[in-house]
Amino acid sequence: MTRKHQTLGEFIIENQTSFQYSSGELSKLINAIRLAAKVVNHEVNKAGLVDVIGAAGDTNIQGEDQQKLDVFANDKFISTLTNRDVVCGIASEEEDSFISINSNDEQHQNKYVVLIDPLDGSSNIDVNVSVGTIFSIYRRITPVGTPVQLEDFLQPGHQQVAAGYVVYGTSTMLVYTTGDGVNGFTLNPALGTFYLSHPNMQFPEDGKIYSVNEGNYVHFLQGVKDYIKYCQQEEGDRPYTSRYIGSLVSDFHRNMIKGGIYMYPKSSVTESGKLRLLYECNPMAFLAEQANGIAIGGKTRIMDIQPTELHQRVPFFCGSKNMVKKLQEFLAKYQ
Numbered sequence: 001m002t003r004k005h006q007t008l009g010e011f012i013i014e015n016q017t018s019f020q021y022s023s024g025e026l027s028k029l030i031n032a033i034r035l036a037a038k039v040v041n042h043e044v045n046k047a048g049l050v051d052v053i054g055a056a057g058d059t060n061i062q063g064e065d066q067q068k069l070d071v072f073a074n075d076k077f078i079s080t081l082t083n084r085d086v087v088c089g090i091a092s093e094e095e096d097s098f099i100s101i102n103s104n105d106e107q108h109q110n111k112y113v114v115l116i117d118p119l120d121g122s123s124n125i126d127v128n129v130s131v132g133t134i135f136s137i138y139r140r141i142t143p144v145g146t147p148v149q150l151e152d153f154l155q156p157g158h159q160q161v162a163a164g165y166v167v168y169g170t171s172t173m174l175v176y177t178t179g180d181g182v183n184g185f186t187l188n189p190a191l192g193t194f195y196l197s198h199p200n201m202q203f204p205e206d207g208k209i210y211s212v213n214e215g216n217y218v219h220f221l222q223g224v225k226d227y228i229k230y231c232q233q234e235e236g237d238r239p240y241t242s243r244y245i246g247s248l249v250s251d252f253h254r255n256m257i258k259g260g261i262y263m264y265p266k267s268s269v270t271e272s273g274k275l276r277l278l279y280e281c282n283p284m285a286f287l288a289e290q291a292n293g294i295a296i297g298g299k300t301r302i303m304d305i306q307p308t309e310l311h312q313r314v315p316f317f318c319g320s321k322n323m324v325k326k327l328q329e330f331l332a333k334y335q
């Protein structure tokens, strides 16, 4: 049951029973994510004042320079989830391999693994543009009480039991689904409490916003180029508006509220696109579908892709139903 402005804590408890595996374990896990998000939010908000601006000096397994806030957020989410004893394994965009949490200890009967992009939109940290955190939750498929295995993390997106993101923007919001619609909670910084502000979020079926890094246009496949040209044509309700923040979470959030399409295609320079299937595309796809949107990798529904590696990248197209369908028409011409 949703009541506007109920707290996240009340919402979690009141909706626990609508979750098919409800044992309270997932509620504890979402609460732990809420706690870590508040700690990271605190650091993000004072990014200019404290030493979390700039590169941390290391390169992650993606070959990217880790930002100090990437490392801070990664440590905070991993330590909070571990200390709260709510997961049996964690995989992070910032970690080479997955982390097993007490999973081979009979005492620890935790059933969930979490996959996380601790800080999304890293290129925007130093320039005070909104960034986020993305999380994806699965039930383990290997027996409880035994060490988690890679296969526990390489599950197709449609196996997710929950997914969500935190956007650290003009306000801080936690938006998530457990497969029963999408709800958004806004943090009241004075009270340190998240309140239900956006119940039952839905992508408008049509939109007028397209989000893509047009700087890569020359490298895109012809179908994508044609669709971008279609968005820019003077006809009917077009041209659409081009909006690209460069933080997936923020671009997705805006498009979900206003109607739009986000695209990170593969190109002659990024053979399989840039975004990570497990930490970015699957959770956003689960949210999109729960909010009446569509998420594809080209021909394939994102959540039907069988993952093969922890850090694999895929092309990603996501947003308002009729806009993604129109894009599919253009892509189909060249398939």
Ligand SMILES: O=P(O)(O)OC[C@H]1O[C@](O)(COP(=O)(O)O)[C@@H](O)[C@@H]1O
Pocket: 093, 117, 119, 120, 121, 122, 123, 213, 246, 247, 248, 249, 274
């Ligand atoms: O600068 P580009 O190539 O357009 O990429 C921007 C995209 O890369 C990302 O920053 C990748 O995420 P990370 O910041 O977590 O690495 C997305 O948030 C964003 O949509």
Ligand SMILES: [Mg+2]
Pocket: 117, 119, 120, 121, 248, 280
């Ligand atoms: Mg990211």
Ligand SMILES: [Mg+2]
Pocket: 070, 093, 117, 118, 119, 120, 121, 122
């Ligand atoms: Mg990241």
